[in-house]
Amino acid sequence: MSTTERTGASAGATPPAPEPASVPIKAIRLRHPWRMVFAVLIVVVFALLMIDAAFRPAYDWPSVGKYLFDRRISQAAVVTIALTVYSMVIAIVLGVILAVMRLSPNPVVKSVAWFYLWVFRGTPVYVQLTIWGLISLIYSRIDIGIPFTEPWLSFQTGDLLSLFTIAVIGLSLNEAAYMAEIVRAGLLAVDRGQEEAATALGMSWAQTMTRVILPQSMRVIIPPTGNEVISMLKTTSLVTAVPLSTELFTRSRDISAETFNPIPLLIVASLWYLLFTSILMVGQYFLEKRFARGVGDRQTEKKDPGTATGAFTGVMPVVGSDPPAVIVPPKNAPGGTR
Amino acid sequence: MSAMNVPMAQSRPEVPMVLAEQVSKSFGSNEVLKSISLEVKRGEVMCLVGPSGSGKSTFLRCINHLEVLSAGRLSVDGELIGYRESHGKLYEMAPKEAAKQRRDIGMVFQRFNLFPHMTALQNVMEAPIRVKGLPKAQVEQTARDLLARVGLAERADYYPAHLSGGQQQRVAIARALAMEPKLMLFDEPTSALDPELVGEVLDVMKGLAKSGMTMIVVTHEMGFAKEVADSLVFMDGGVVVEAGDPDEVLTNPQHRRTQAFLSKVL
Ligand SMILES: Nc1ncnc2c1ncn2[C@@H]1O[C@H](COP(=O)(O)OP(=O)(O)OP(=O)(O)O)[C@@H](O)[C@H]1O
Numbered sequence A: 001m002s003t004t005e006r007t008g009a010s011a012g013a014t015p016p017a018p019e020p021a022s023v024p025i026k027a028i029r030l031r032h033p034w035r036m037v038f039a040v041l042i043v044v045v046f047a048l049l050m051i052d053a054a055f056r057p058a059y060d061w062p063s064v065g066k067y068l069f070d071r072r073i074s075q076a077a078v079v080t081i082a083l084t085v086y087s088m089v090i091a092i093v094l095g096v097i098l099a100v101m102r103l104s105p106n107p108v109v110k111s112v113a114w115f116y117l118w119v120f121r122g123t124p125v126y127v128q129l130t131i132w133g134l135i136s137l138i139y140s141r142i143d144i145g146i147p148f149t150e151p152w153l154s155f156q157t158g159d160l161l162s163l164f165t166i167a168v169i170g171l172s173l174n175e176a177a178y179m180a181e182i183v184r185a186g187l188l189a190v191d192r193g194q195e196e197a198a199t200a201l202g203m204s205w206a207q208t209m210t211r212v213i214l215p216q217s218m219r220v221i222i223p224p225t226g227n228e229v230i231s232m233l234k235t236t237s238l239v240t241a242v243p244l245s246t247e248l249f250t251r252s253r254d255i256s257a258e259t260f261n262p263i264p265l266l267i268v269a270s271l272w273y274l275l276f277t278s279i280l281m282v283g284q285y286f287l288e289k290r291f292a293r294g295v296g297d298r299q300t301e302k303k304d305p306g307t308a309t310g311a312f313t314g315v316m317p318v319v320g321s322d323p324p325a326v327i328v329p330p331k332n333a334p335g336g337t338r
Numbered sequence B: 001m002s003a004m005n006v007p008m009a010q011s012r013p014e015v016p017m018v019l020a021e022q023v024s025k026s027f028g029s030n031e032v033l034k035s036i037s038l039e040v041k042r043g044e045v046m047c048l049v050g051p052s053g054s055g056k057s058t059f060l061r062c063i064n065h066l067e068v069l070s071a072g073r074l075s076v077d078g079e080l081i082g083y084r085e086s087h088g089k090l091y092e093m094a095p096k097e098a099a100k101q102r103r104d105i106g107m108v109f110q111r112f113n114l115f116p117h118m119t120a121l122q123n124v125m126e127a128p129i130r131v132k133g134l135p136k137a138q139v140e141q142t143a144r145d146l147l148a149r150v151g152l153a154e155r156a157d158y159y160p161a162h163l164s165g166g167q168q169q170r171v172a173i174a175r176a177l178a179m180e181p182k183l184m185l186f187d188e189p190t191s192a193l194d195p196e197l198v199g200e201v202l203d204v205m206k207g208l209a210k211s212g213m214t215m216i217v218v219t220h221e222m223g224f225a226k227e228v229a230d231s232l233v234f235m236d237g238g239v240v241v242e243a244g245d246p247d248e249v250l251t252n253p254q255h256r257r258t259q260a261f262l263s264k265v266l
């Protein structure tokens, strides 16, 4: 009785109101005075530091401006990018191979991959790069042919491998060990039923891997790989151990050795590194979105098939990334095929 | 419904579609299947029931060589599964040959196992394109027909995550049918579904049975078994306890273990 009266009252004169509109909550919001205090404090301290930096002669801002787009610096930046790209591409390919090897049922194959990881993850990359730099002392010639017979082809190691190539080899072989673990985690994250379904359809192991397992593991693989690319970009500054001196950091050190003013060139190098990492972060965002396809909430499973699409909003939360992904609506109209 | 999936031309009616002879399977010391012998004729539907852990899934997986037998012989359409026989000796098959045998045996799983990164249509098209190497346009036409056949023509471009469980299972059935199998294996196809979605999947399976498909169905849906199955096999503890006409086994079970099980599920 009383319920009907109240419903009638809140719905006004309109007779069959199914449900009264919910009233928004009006409440004094909880205040966070300390948050404000800290925020203001941080802003003030930051501003003071900025103002101080702007007028501090040691930073030598005019020199920063002068060298930021210096030809030698931008050429070095290109070398840094090239080192990063080549090394990462090789490392990813090798990493996938090593990861698959580690999951192989063949114990020899498994052990080889394990040994590789043990060596390349267990020693510092700087040491590895230094050793690679000495490769032409260790192996002065490279012979191709049957052992203990006259070689078919013979090279001076120094002629065959430029410092750049050696740097790429050193960086990529080290990185492959880390990529292998990332890829392995991704492969293991894919539901076993997927492999089973693919096998039951008559797909070969290679097809199952490339078409079913790897694409799904991408979602798990990409975020840490993005980290690795950014880390690689910075690790290229270590190739001075090879010694390759044409990349960004070594080049800016060399320039400052002439000008006796290291700080502005360090700032220049840092700005370039920051620019590249920012670009990489944008790229990672789009890649993650691409491989989140088809992975969303499974709420529709609980609904009646007829209403499931009606209730379907077109935007869903995507696992592992904050921005919502938009779903492509079905192309054909109902009954379009038959 | 057409009978398009039944290869009548090459049929050898005298050869059973599935012939299991003393099939045994152990995982370590755990003997899961103990000398199972049974036969499924061409065009027949066999329902396999039994308590959890009785080895029903394992038996299905043996049929398409997802599990390797420990003992016994299993053949599908007269062809030994997993081995080649010549001069009285058995030779283990290469993975490629085993994969070739699996093409002709469709399998539907309890958890659907659709590929989540592909749309319903892509799920159905994947194997015919990759495994059989058929031209894409032709495969797409067949795939759309199959989706229409399971009542999902309009859902072709949806990802599995945006389909209900019943719809996903129907896509999974279409995916298996796309390879034009001569035998379909269903492992509790409706067990993961909400009760109101079970009917739509069973309807598709009934249609398939009517079209002449040979099917082995692990299920707890006794109504379906009664209506569709030609034979019903009750398994417990890795052995076939009772087998026969579904009506007979269900209404008048001979064995105590069958009676105990049926009193729980009926
Ligand atoms: N890969 C495996 N390794 C070891 N044991 C296994 C494996 N697969 C199955 N088993 C064992 O085999 C037995 C039978 O399992 P199976 O899945 O065939 O039973 P089921 O009859 O299908 O049961 P359910 O109704 O629960 O699906 C179980 O005891 C299970 O633990």
Ligand SMILES: [Mg+2]
Pocket: B056, B057, B058, B187, B188
């Ligand atoms: Mg089972």
